[in-house]
Amino acid sequence: MVTIEEATDPVGPSTLRRLAAAWPRRATVRTDMDEVTGPQEYDPELLDYPVALMPFGEHPDFRDAPEGKRRTVNTLGWLAYNERVVAAEEFVVNPTFEKLGHAVYPGVDRFEVKEIVRQSHIDEVWHTYMHMLGMQRTRDARGITAEPDCGHPVTNRLLYEAQEAAGERWEADLLYLLWTTVGEVSVNAFLDLMARDTTVQPLHATIARLHARDESAHGPVMIEVMKDVFVNLSRRQQDFFVASLPAGIKAFCAEDFDWWLKVLRFAGIPKARDIIEDSRGGQHAELLVTDFTGILRMLRELGVENRVDFDFEGSAASGATGRTA
Numbered sequence: 001m002v003t004i005e006e007a008t009d010p011v012g013p014s015t016l017r018r019l020a021a022a023w024p025r026r027a028t029v030r031t032d033m034d035e036v037t038g039p040q041e042y043d044p045e046l047l048d049y050p051v052a053l054m055p056f057g058e059h060p061d062f063r064d065a066p067e068g069k070r071r072t073v074n075t076l077g078w079l080a081y082n083e084r085v086v087a088a089e090e091f092v093v094n095p096t097f098e099k100l101g102h103a104v105y106p107g108v109d110r111f112e113v114k115e116i117v118r119q120s121h122i123d124e125v126w127h128t129y130m131h132m133l134g135m136q137r138t139r140d141a142r143g144i145t146a147e148p149d150c151g152h153p154v155t156n157r158l159l160y161e162a163q164e165a166a167g168e169r170w171e172a173d174l175l176y177l178l179w180t181t182v183g184e185v186s187v188n189a190f191l192d193l194m195a196r197d198t199t200v201q202p203l204h205a206t207i208a209r210l211h212a213r214d215e216s217a218h219g220p221v222m223i224e225v226m227k228d229v230f231v232n233l234s235r236r237q238q239d240f241f242v243a244s245l246p247a248g249i250k251a252f253c254a255e256d257f258d259w260w261l262k263v264l265r266f267a268g269i270p271k272a273r274d275i276i277e278d279s280r281g282g283q284h285a286e287l288l289v290t291d292f293t294g295i296l297r298m299l300r301e302l303g304v305e306n307r308v309d310f311d312f313e314g315s316a317a318s319g320a321t322g323r324t325a
């Protein structure tokens, strides 16, 4: 099994070969399916989603709301967390893996790259299925029969906006690759928010933990792929990629306040808009994910770490990890 420690070694072609060779033993779809598909206990007293990850969890108007409504928000928060993962995989990462397989990007025609991209693609489809199962388990256990229509999560919305603003096909293709790379090197920071939590249903933490194990390989894979692509881009394409990095980083890490507002209203929480507006900025940053380790490593490997206009230190100091439960 590839550990996170191994994944911090310098990335290179031998890393890809090693990761590809270990996939049949490492992939959770092969080794851990029973943990998710088998019978599971559900403790209705436990939360579905950590209060510490709700940006308004300590807001007085939210705390004053009836407990039943607050619990509905909590359950919908867990469903939204999964929706965000699934939407990224289905609409951003997998389309990018398909583009990589179809030689849309230069520099990725080696077999070892194609092989590991296919392996990672299989992992992603399994992850979507795994999160789907987790969501359905929750709906059944909580008797959820209706959910708000929140549209696409913030990470996807911002990609579609950037794509529309860009206009040209090659720009759109690079934006998909950028969003995927940032996501793949950062998704464990997102999953770890749940994987280590002991206040929620054990299955919910298990799903995040299993998913994170596969992703500890995907991060190094995407860094290596990105290095191969980047050196083969034209100067203009490289500049576009670097200039778009801050938008991609913000999109992946953003807290989704628009989504939360719809959830609060759907649950019938009074003063929903006030609660959300008070929770923006201030002590709680606009970011849900503030661990930039993977991103910084990727920027270093590409040699562009000094060209990216993003306040990593300031953002890390004021994010979700600073929230109180």
Ligand SMILES: [Fe+2]
Pocket (backbone or CB within 6 Å): 089, 123, 124, 127, 211, 215
């Ligand atoms: Fe995944």
Ligand SMILES: [Fe+2]
Pocket (backbone or CB within 6 Å): 120, 124, 184, 187, 215, 218
């Ligand atoms: Fe992944």
